[in-house]
Amino acid sequence: MKTYYNPDDLARFSEISQYDKELADKFFKWYQEVFAEGALSAREKSLIALAVAHALQCPYCIHAYTEDALAKGYSEEQMMEAVHVAAAIRGGASLVHATQMMNRINQLSIS
Amino acid sequence: MPTPMATLARQQHPLASTEVQLKYLDEVTGVVPPFAHQLQSAGLDLKALAPEILQINVGKLCNQTCRHCHVDAGPDRREVMSRETMEQCLRFLDRSGMRIVDITGGAPEMNPHYRWLVTECHSRNCRVMTRCNLTIIVAAPRFRDLPEFFAKHQVEVICSLPFYEASRTDRQRGAGVFDASIEALKVLNQQGYGQPNTGLLLHLVYNPVGAFLSGPQHVLEQQFKKELHQRFGIVFNNLYVINNLPISRFLAFLLQSGQFEEYMKKLVAAFNPATVPALMCRTTLSVGWDGYLYDCDFNQMLDLKITNSNGTPIHISDVTPEQLEGRAIRLSQHCYGCTAGAGSSCGGQLVQ
Ligand code: SF4
Ligand code: SF4
Secondary structure (H helix, E strand, C coil): CCCCCCHHHHHHHHHHHHCCHHHHHHHHHHHHHHHCCCCCCHHHHHHHHHHHHHHHCCHHHHHHHHHHHHHCCCCHHHHHHHHHHHHHHHHHHHHHCHHHHHHHHHHHCCC | CCCCCCCHHHHCCHHHCHHHHHHHHHHHHHCCCCHHHHHHHCCCCCECCCCCEEEEECECECCCCCCCCCCCCECCCCCECCHHHHHHHHHHHHHHCCCEEEEECCCHHHCCCHHHHHHHHHHCCCEEEEEECCHHHHHCHHHCCHHHHHHHCCCEEEEECCCCCHHHHHHHHCCCHHHHHHHHHHHHHHCCCCCCCCCCCEEEEECCCCCCCCCCHHHHHHHHHHHHHHHHCCCCCEEEECCCCCCHHHHHHHHHCCCHHHHHHHHHHCECHHHHHHCHHHCEEEECCCCEEECCHHHHHCCCECECCCCCECEHHHCCHHHHCCCECCCCHHHHHHHECCCCCCCCCCCC
């Protein structure tokens, strides 16, 4: 079956440097630093990444960070709660715009 | 629900044969480089130092049938070490001066001569470690006093617990195993194991429940300590974090789930040359239930025996440690499991 996404492409991520090595090198270095131990632990960052991956619906990131979260000892329950946080923010971000819709309704309507 | 599992041996599964397992490991060299080549290209070779730890596998009999077991252990296995072979192990200890013993299985406590062996090792002033699956302590009344017995002989107890929650633990080890393990840990704690200033050491062994590698040991240890203490009031000393090696029942799982090649690639991608000097086969000597010698418990389960120069297997009754020093370790692709990431051994990860 042909699809736009090929699981093997995840391992080829570094090949993006072929067309612009300098920027790619900067990106990968920055990426590594972002995920290093800091004020937040590498473990906490992994769970944030898993949640964001779901918000962005990136199959590569979901593949990678599901495994990373398992490796770092998160339980299924914790991982699912993180995805609900991402989904709640996504859902909330849509719903809160309803206030804009309501403002516009009020503006256009004869009261 | 966890799938109850019979041993591969009982199922007469093709993977019960070590030749079949080695064939799979051999064939995967089309996908990943042979481990020996990998070492060579990193400018490394793997030779044994003087043996320090005698790891005695007293048999494949076990009260559990865990999904990932590299021993293919279970209640139906009948291979257990005889008293005579144990005596040969003790004589080897006497002539070698080696003073660290690590007893494993199966569930070693099910061997009828287990307590005798522990007592004999203890009386020789050996540091004695025992690998305990926890549930055995609560499996029958006759095992209930094990914690007391361990304490009396100053045995270091190393227990398997793949996760701090029931569902993941039971998927790997069988229904109800988590609750029984927690009960056993409480008894060990009551006995003073894992408690400060008792000198009674209690370590846990973590392994991933599936086809992924272990995260950093210190991170997982912190997590385990926090969760087990908060949830159950349990304390322990160290967490030994290990990787699953692609042999026996874990190999069967990888093949059944279509993840064997992917897992091998994962191990190779994580190859860390810094782990090689610390690999356990350099200082541990593994002896099987029938007294034959191996570089490690994994090689034992693949039947990769230590041989003399004419290819004859070496038996513990007929060797001195000096003859074993400097020998080349027998390698196959499963060795990638020990060199992945921070490395893996019976004592946990090998490098920071
Ligand atoms: S992993 Fe340990 S407890 Fe589980 S079946 Fe194998 S020997 Fe028994
Ligand atoms: S499996 Fe590990 S411990 Fe055993 S011989 Fe290979 S590298 Fe050494």
